[in-house]
Amino acid sequence: MSDDVALDAAGTDALDVVRAEPLCAETPARLLSSSITPAASVYVRSNFALPLLSATHTIDIGGAVQSAFAISLPELAALPQRQVTVTLECAGNGRLGMDPVPTGEPWRFGAVSTTNWSGVSLCTLLERAGLGSDVVEVLGVGADAGPRDDAEGDVRFARSLPIADAMHPDTIVATHMAGAPLSVDHGAPARLIVPGWYGMASVKWLVGLEALTTPFGGYFQRMRYVYDVDGTIAPVRRARVKSMITSPTEGRQCARAVTVQGWAWSGAGAIARVELAVNDAAIWMDAALGTPESAYAWTPFEAELLLPEGATATIWSRATDTAGNAQPERIAWNRLGYGNNGVRGVAVGVG
Known part of the structure; x- marks a missing residue:
């Protein structure tokens, strides 16, 4: 091209x-x-x-x-x-x-x-x-x-x-x-x-x-x-278990009550669970899983969250597959930068 x-x-x-x-x-x-x-x-x-x-x-x-x-x-x-x-x-x-x-x-x-x-x-x-x-x-x-x-x-x-x-x-x-x-x-x-x-x-x-x-x-x-x-x-072989929040998007201004949506996928098995957390809270809540387009396609997830009062908040997602693999908070750093499936947050404005 x-x-x-x-x-x-x-x-x-x-x-x-x-x-x-x-x-x-x-x-x-x-x-x-x-x-x-x-x-x-x-x-x-x-x-x-x-x-x-x-x-x-x-x-x-x-x-x-x-x-x-x-x-x-x-x-x-x-x-x-x-x-x-x-x-x-x-x-x-x-x-x-x-x-x-x-x-x-x-x-x-x-x-x-x-x-x-x-x-x-x-x-x-x-x-x-x-x-x-x-x-x-x-x-x-x-x-x-x-x-x-x-x-x-x-x-x-x-x-x-x-x-x-x-x-x-x-x-x-x-x-x-x-x-x-x-x-x-x-x-x-x-x-x-x-x-x-x-x-x-x-x-x-x-x-x-x-x-x-x-x-x-x-x-x-x-x-x-x-x-x-x-x-x-x-x-590098099969894709590691991973999730991604697609809504709200990074930097968006949100009301405290917000619907969170996204995808999760893994090369090792079907998605068994997706959890969400806000800021540094130690409590994770389960999102509802939808039906993927195929056994090899990402699985939709959705949850209703009440964001804390404040100027900003960070929403985190964490997926687990049926083989028992869960997203880590941080991956083992590797020299060529492959397979980054660490838990990732989306920062939004609140109010």
Whole structure:
């Protein structure tokens, strides 16, 4: 995407641009209240310049398989199609909320969106290829590549998935978003969508799928999209449990009686509970949970609060999932600034 197009998106309030080239942009706060994010405002994360792939593009499926093959876009379209509604979050979302601020794109809190994706189940392609019995991971390879300060030569974007996640029927090779063909920014003509995982697993501009018999150790598996805490390295995988208040918004003037609304999501299980608190009160109250659009979409919550008298108040939200994971007050700081799911407050005026 050119700078002109990126700046036009910012000018129409469709996206809040974090970096114009390659484009990294957030969903504006005012649009995060929608259960389905407007298509023009689904957040964008790009690591390198956009690759432009032609209509004759094919995806190679190989590695430890019985019958390697390449599949064209018309062949993909002719296969059974599957649709999934997914809340997708950038692993670096909330990086500016960490202290000190780590290196990386200066994401605030809008690098998260919920939308509909459709395409072919990844397992359909893998089953056609015939996986070897010793396959442990499936590698997704993108067409995007470029230089990195801490690597020699150009680095291609690639990430692997454990075989169980790759074979799940709702992990798809997507060709459409919100009922329309993918845009270039969102990975056209085809990308992975991996429900429950942070966005880096949903490899864009997909050119290859490779069955692996040993774990992948590429740049974006061991150097980036890892939790680096005091030199201990762990790969970023499923999205941590998190909540977000969408109403009232930061800085809004409120009456003492206020309706609080927002979303909660987790890659480890359904949302079991959302609690709210005001200022430094030790008492948390339960919010009412609504019904998510799908098993992979954020869960709405709502509660009526009576704010204390005073000029300002801060409303806090805390989510817990069915696996027993709860948002911490503060996360363990990590060098690259991933997975910030610490409890976050919204400051409002009162009166």
